[in-house]
Amino acid sequence: MGTQGPLRWLDGEGWLVALGGGDWRRGQTDVVDAQVLSIANLDRPMVVLLSDGTRQEAEGVLEHYTLLGGPSGEAFTMRNMSRSQLQAPALLDLLAEAGILYLGGDNPLPLVRNLYQTEAFQQIVAGYTTLQGLVIVGAGAGASALGVWVAPQVRGLGFLPNALIVPHFTRTEDSHLRETLPQFGPNLLGLGIPDGAALALGPRSQVDTWGAGSVTAVVNLQTEED
Numbered sequence: 001m002g003t004q005g006p007l008r009w010l011d012g013e014g015w016l017v018a019l020g021g022g023d024w025r026r027g028q029t030d031v032v033d034a035q036v037l038s039i040a041n042l043d044r045p046m047v048v049l050l051s052d053g054t055r056q057e058a059e060g061v062l063e064h065y066t067l068l069g070g071p072s073g074e075a076f077t078m079r080n081m082s083r084s085q086l087q088a089p090a091l092l093d094l095l096a097e098a099g100i101l102y103l104g105g106d107n108p109l110p111l112v113r114n115l116y117q118t119e120a121f122q123q124i125v126a127g128y129t130t131l132q133g134l135v136i137v138g139a140g141a142g143a144s145a146l147g148v149w150v151a152p153q154v155r156g157l158g159f160l161p162n163a164l165i166v167p168h169f170t171r172t173e174d175s176h177l178r179e180t181l182p183q184f185g186p187n188l189l190g191l192g193i194p195d196g197a198a199l200a201l202g203p204r205s206q207v208d209t210w211g212a213g214s215v216t217a218v219v220n221l222q223t224e225e226d
Contacts, residue, residue: 004207009160012129016201018143020193021168024064032198032211040135044099046073051105051141078110086120095123100135103142108150143167149184163189181220192216
């Protein structure tokens with residue numbers, strides 16, 4: 001397990017990048033996107049998977065990375081994918097070769113509900129933990145999905161097993177995060193990540209912040225008995 005203070009994340013050879021959000025069309029994520037490309041194996045393809053939106057929007061993200069110097073690849077959206085399609089050999093083979101996986105969208109629920117406990121998710125974890133060195137970028141809803149919860153009683157993908165990740169975070173939401181964090185359980189870390197900023201977690205316990213703005217961390221030290 002990677003650790004840095006109260007922060008914990010799944011140990012692996014790849015990176016986890018939680019991007020708060022921002023409009024890539026307007027260049028708001030360019031700094032973070034360039035950093036992603038600087039650590040990824042660009043000889044491997046990129047896979048874009050959006051929780052919602054259209055196939056064209058997913059392909060737009062892929063094209064954006066390609067124009068920044070990234071690799072080619074394939075783009076999908078949960079809107080037109082079933083759980084059975086997430087088990088398709090062609091997709092599993094693509095994930096087994098990928099160097100970058102981009103999880104994005106506005107709603108994390110389709111991501112976690114459709115991905116969790118599928119062969120596709122198992123392949124993603126394998127790609128991240130092994131020498132494949134998969135870089136997983138969670139943007140907006142995708143960042144939220146990397147944590148332990150995405151909503152009360154709805155678990156996330158658990159790459160950060162003790163963190164609740166709040167994307168599109170602003171300083172005015174600080175008190176709200178402190179008040180709502182105990183609702184998700186004891187001993188949790190709340191991470192507020194603004195648009196244009198990212199928390200990057202590396203394979204040797206590296207912790208970096210990229211882009212504009214800073215990450216807000218709130219620790220809930222409440223115990224079960226409290």
